[in-house]
Structure formats: C-alpha cells, structure tokens
Amino acid sequence: MDLHDIAKVAPSARQLAWQRLEFYGFIHFGMNTMTGREWGEGHEDLSIFDPRSLDAEEWVAILAGSGMRAVILTCKHHDGFCLWPSEYSKHTVACTPWRDGKGDLVREVSEACRKYGLKFGVYLSPWDRTESSYGEGAAYDNFYVRQLTELLTNYGEVGCVWLDGANGEGASGKKQFYNWELYYETVRRLQPDCVISVCGPDIRWVGNEAGQTRNQEWSVVPAPLRDAEKTAEKSQQADDGEFSRSFDSMEEDLGSRQAIESYDGEWVWYPAEVNTSIRPGWFYHQEEDERVRSGEELFGIYLNAVGGNATFLLNVPPDAQGRIAKPDRLALEDLGQRISQLRDPSLMQGVSVRTSSGQAGVELVSSAHSGENDSFWQPEKRDVDPWVELTWEQSQWIDTLSLGEYLPAGQRIEAFEVLARPVDAHQETVGEWKQITEGGIVGHLKILRFEPVQTAQIRVVMKQYREFPTLSRLFVNFLHS
Template sequence: MRTPEEQIRYAASITPSLRQLAWQQLEFYAFTHFGMNTFTNREWGDGTEDPALFNPDALDADQWVAAVKSAGMKALILTCKHHDGFCLWPSAYTEHSVKNSPWKDGKGDVVREVSDACRRGGIKFGVYLSPWDRHDARYGQGKPYDDYFVSQLTELSTNYGDIFCFWFDGACGEGKNGKKQIYDWERYYAVLRKLQPNAVLNVCGPDVRWCGNEAGHCRKAEWSVVPAELRDAERTASKSQQADDGKFSRKIDSQDEDIGSRAVIRNARELVWYPSEVDTSIRTGWFYHPEEDTDVRTAGELLDIYLDAVGANASLLLNIPPDTHGRIAAADCASLAELGAKIRQIFADNVTEKAEITADSAIAQHPITQAVDGMANTYWQAAYGQESDTITLKFPELQKVSCVVLGEHLPTGQRIESGEIWADGSKAAEFTVVGHKRICRFTPVDVQTLTIKITASRTEPTLRLLEVYQ
C-alpha cells in the first residue's frame, strides 16, 4: 500500500495515450442522430420498421458539415446503427439496411456520404454503433450476436477511411427472444485497436468516459486521472438511459460529483487516464421531431454549456439531428452559426503579448515564456519541490480583461488542483483543476497587474497555455 504522499505522486505520474491527446485537442464536435427514428418520429425504434420508410429526398451531408463547422466543431459522429438495428450503410450481414430502402433505389450509403463530406470539409469522422439491436434474432444468444456485431465493426473500420472515434452507449435491453446480450467488450476493443489504432473508444470504452448525464452538466472538478474501476463498461451502462421517456436528456444526477480528488483516490490500487466527455442535444430529443422546431437551444444556452464543458477539462459532444429531408433544420443552423460567432468574439483578442510576464519560480528548461508562446509542446514548470506558485502579468497601461485560459502540459500529467486570479489586488475568480483547458471568466475589469496564483498542485505545476482576453 502506498503512503498518501506516494499515492499523490503516483496520480501525478499518470499520462494520456497519443490517441487521447489527439482527441482532447478537438474539444468540441458533433453527434448526428439520423436513421429510421427520423422517419417514424420516435427516439427508440423496436426493429420491426419497414426499410421502405427510410427515404430522405434531399440528403446533403456537406450541409451538415457546414453547419457543424459554423459553430467551430472539428469532427462529426454518425449514428450508423441505432437500437432498431437499421444500418445506414449496405451491410453484407443484414437485410435491415439502406440497401432495401427506396432511397437512391437501394444503392445509397449514408456512412459513405457523411464520411466523404467530413473529409471534404476538413473535419474528422466518427462512428456510433449501438450494441443493442432490437431487430436481429441473434441478439441475446451470446457469441452468434457478437460475431455479427464484430462483422459490422469490421465493415465500418475498413471501408470508410480513418475514424477518430467509436462511440458505444450503455443501452442493453431485451431482444426478440426476450433475452439481453452480454457484450464481449474486450473482443470489440481488440478488433478496433487492430483496424483503427488511432481511434478513441468512448463511453463504454477505455479511452474517454461519459460525464454521467445528457444535460450538458460538467463537474466542478473534472479530473482526467480516476480510479481504474470507472472503465467498467457495465458500470457505465447501469447509469445510462433505461427507458424511452424523453426526460433523461435534461436530468442531472448529483451523485459521483467527485471522482478524482485526493480523498477519492486515496485507496485506489490503480489509477488511469480517463478524461470526460459532455454530451447533450441541441433539441430535447436526440432524433429530429418537427414539434421541437420551436424548442431549439439558443446560442446563449449553448455558449454556457460550451464554456462549462470545454472550459472545465472536458470535451463537448453536441447533437444536431437532420430532418426527414436529410438536412439540418434552419433553426438549428442559426443557433450554431450564432454560437460560433460568440465563441470567436470571446477569444478574439489575446493580450498576453502586451504584458511583462514573470513567475515566482521555474526550472531552467521551462521558463514562464513557454506558457505563452503558442506552442503545444513547450511549457512552464515550477521549480522542483514547488506545489504552489504565482504568475504575474504587468501591463504597461490599464488593460480591460474578462477571461483567463489555462492549460497544463498533459504529457507530464494532470497536477493543478486549485487556484485564484487577482486583478490589482482584488480577487477576480477562483478555479479548481486545469487539465487540458480551464476557462475562467469574470466581470470585466481594468487592470495593470494580473496575478494567477496556483494554490495547490499534486507536484510541480505546469502550464503549456496561458491566455488573457478582453
């Protein structure tokens, strides 16, 4: 058993994989729930739907990508198969797919169109594939269904280029035979590691964890270093949506608000890097419903969610569901474009270059200037033995500021636990963990001396990112 001091040093030594680092840098990306439910006006289909129902008359994946990019999102994940088992690509392993729909006379492939549009648009493409399949008779039979599911994972992994993410939710209801499938997660992971080694495996996967709700709520202290048991896919599944009641998307559960503090990790035998993803929808539902056209989240609401998630060491996965024509609705596009404009406005003018910047301590190889040079691989580190430190920015004249952005150098671990921001001797803000990014917003102040106090750190703090905005 490690001593408390050894345990904290151990926690500070946990670092992300290269695939996790690449994912973290995306920060904000899209979900698109599209499929049979779009045409039946449901959230969960039962697998008995006629493929003839699927027939978008104006599907335009480039329009989806343009809408996503207008908000500043850098990737898109498509629901290639939802719980109803209907496949948006012409799978060789089932008849329940677009190949038996009237869309494009059965010769269409939504996955192809969307993955190609993402590449044309310069964003990354990801796959959602529901393990729960309410159509296939093999579901609940064990290996026969796992073989089928792995065959579909293989199709998607080999036919559509590089995939940045495979997203698995925890849905595990009964199949046609009244039985539930016991998913062979380790087998699924092994196949994907072989075929798409750079892809992150999210939620019911070992790379990125679910924040625990679908309302866009992020913890006050969102640690990336957590006990290894949180990687248990069945544990995640038990907390996921269990019924098609339409209320889960706005529910926030206060349990497990603290999953990575010193107290929580004190007795953990194994710790892992398992960062958080916040997922929510621009509408109440995940699929398009015409009655929700007047219930689209405003740009202001989305901005608050963005700042709370991306600004608290999580990524944000925002769902935008295409309509029955195969297009993102006008109201959704308008909110996304306005959101993008608001984000660009907040982060338009970084004034750190106007300031003289100093730190109370630093090691020679990593001076404080490396926190503001805009390089991802350079960073400031406090002197050895320091678990707190102070950084001071002095402006030549009064400077109006309202936002400070901090980011640790993750290849050396997540270390910072708390801090404060002071403007000319008055406290302007407090913060907890930093991790990939911490956005601290406060009432605009005219300041000549801005001080960032790191009040607690698990070992010597680092910063690869320090930005100050008007």
C-alpha cells in the first residue's frame, strides 16, 4: 500500500465508538484479593471469599466521577475463580459465603454501569489454573467459549472483551494453545458492536503497563501487530508489582512515512490502549496504600495517553471487604476535577472561527468532546497551507490546546504549528504571528501544554499531512498548573 491508500484506512464503527470513550476503568477483584496474590494457583478455599461491604454502585460512581466512561471487570482471572455463577464450573461465587451463595458480581457491576451511563466490558482470562480440561485442546476451547457465551448473553450490552495472552500451565501441568479465531467468532456473533482488545483485532496494547506512550502514536499500523500479543512472551512473568512500573518501548515508530517505506504489507486500523494500575499491583494489597499514584501523576498519564491518540485504561482494585480504599478514592477525585477543568468549555464561548478554505462552523469549537457527530472541517484541495483561526472579543490567557481529527476519513495530520498574535498593555492585538507550540500526529485527540500566553487570536496551521487534513475538534483552555 502506498501513502495514498494508507491515508484512507479508517476505523470500524465499533473501533470508533470505543476510541471516543477515551478513558475507562479496570477492576481487578476476586480470590486474589482475599489471598493477597497477583496470580492465584487455582482451587483456593472458596470460604474466604466474603466481601461484606461490597457495593458495585459505589465502585462505578467513584470511577464515573474520575471522568471514566466505561468499566471492564475481571470476571475470571488466571486462577479460574468466576465472579458470576457459571454453569460450567464449581469454582465460582455461587459456592462462597458471599450473598449466601446467591451473588453475581458481573450482574451487579453491569447494572451499575447502565445506571450511571457507562459502557460495560469483561475480562475473561484464557489461562485457567483450575479447569481440568485446560491443556486438552478443543475440550478446553469449548469450555472457554461456553463461559464467554454466558458473559455475552446474560448481562446486556457488552462493549469490550479484554483478552490477554498469559499462557501458563493448568491443573494438569499442560499448556493450552488458544483457538483465538473461535473466540473472536463467538464475540462477533453474540455482541457484534463489541471490541476485542489486546489479543484481538480491534484495540492494540501500547506495549507496556507503566502508562508510557510513544511520541507519535499512529492508529494505522502494519497488520502483523494484531498477532503480536497472542503469546505470553511480553506479558507479566512474575507475581510482583515491578512489571506495572517497567517500560519497554518495543517498536517506537509504527506508522510514519519512514515506517511505510520499510514495510510493504497490509496496513490496518489498530489504535493503542495505555493500561496501567493506580497501584504497583493489579489486585489490592494493603501494604501498597502508601504507593497509590496521585491525581497529579494520573492526570499526566491521561494527558500523554488520551492526549496522545490512545485510550487510557486505569485499574482500580477494591480491597478484601469490597471497598475502594481511601487513598485511591482521593486520587480519583483529584483526577476527576482536573479532567473536568480540561473539558471546561467556558473559554470557548463567543469565539469566532475563520479558515483558509472550506467551511468550519461553531460546532468545531463548541465542545471538549469530538466525534459525537459528523461535523468537521476539511480544506479545499487547492489549499496547500491550510489553517484554522480562532478570535476572541477580548484577550485570554491560554496554555492548553486540544485537536481532534475526523477519524472516519482516516488519520492524516503529520505535523502542525500553533501561532498567536500578541496583545499590548491595553489588550489590543498587535504585531506579527508568533509560534507558541507545535506538534506531530493528531488522530483522535492531541493535547498540547505550553507556557501561558495572553492573546485574542490563534491560528493552527497544518504543515504536513496525508491527502487532506480534517478537524473535528479545536479546543483551547487555561489550566495554569
């Protein structure tokens, strides 16, 4: 494929809808929470699972308050313990003291998500250290599909199935070769609007669990990346908290013109997800209460991830009583306030829009959220130096810029600069345009922070792009922090 064809690669409807969520939560909770482990061995004593203070609505309310728009629950981790009463296993909540054996945490979380308007997703580990058929080929694949079918048919709309490639030994000492295509077919048939993440064709793992992103995160990448995470080679290899703070950049350049020149195969839409935990581990450990990431640190990850053309999946593990611990709650509350300020539209009220060519209405700048409708700006083909200009009636202090492309037309912007006109002591616009910042790729969202500047006029100039550029979001704010 040449640059012309690659510029036209666009997301599916399910990929686009999931990217627009931007920020969502992971809840790791289960038998490991009770034992203090990260990886359970299977066959744990079911009597110890009895989280008396568990309130799924409180979980979802806290996550929604932090700015999240979806929740993914670890319905079954590697130990094989099911948070729903599966008909195909006795290692489930139905055989525990919790709710007198009548509980169904998958149902409670899914219903809480619907109440608060969040999407619901499921994590179902392919590795099962309890199930006897693990390592027996088709017998285990059929078992896995039966459990997957339960999750995809009994709990309403499911927005995401999150699959990892962990592939250790089961109860028999054997390893299983997963039938990924069978799993995918099951998801597509039962929940056609659902994305399949990481070990799947829709959403790509960014390559680390430390919350790090590439400088240029392309959504259009070589097709073989869809198979890259189907083994445990790059997954967590030890039962400790170090992996969630480590960083492996892997291939740094996945989609630039230089990468295109070096790879002549198929290119696909496969956007990145940044996943990390609010704590060193994925499950709750009391000794980590002093190592919870602050709201400020989490906001920095948010700006780099969501503001770097990736989605952000943040894990928040409840404790053994079923409560989100106080340090986590405080950090999430702080994060929510920071994200709310980032999305505050007050600075964009009354702004006028002018373009070098083409039409751009006020909807381009009316909201911090892009892609909710089909409005976007596109310059005319003759316009080789396209720009969009914002003008305020009075000068404003600004230090943050958000840009978003119209992704149904593909990812096209490769470089841009932002110019401002200075103001004098009387707040009158004077002098020539001055560059205040610049950037590379945009994609779904690019957030740039820069030194505060007072101005009544800015111009975003497209410097390099594939085919023609588009914009569906242009948003300016002043965070002063």
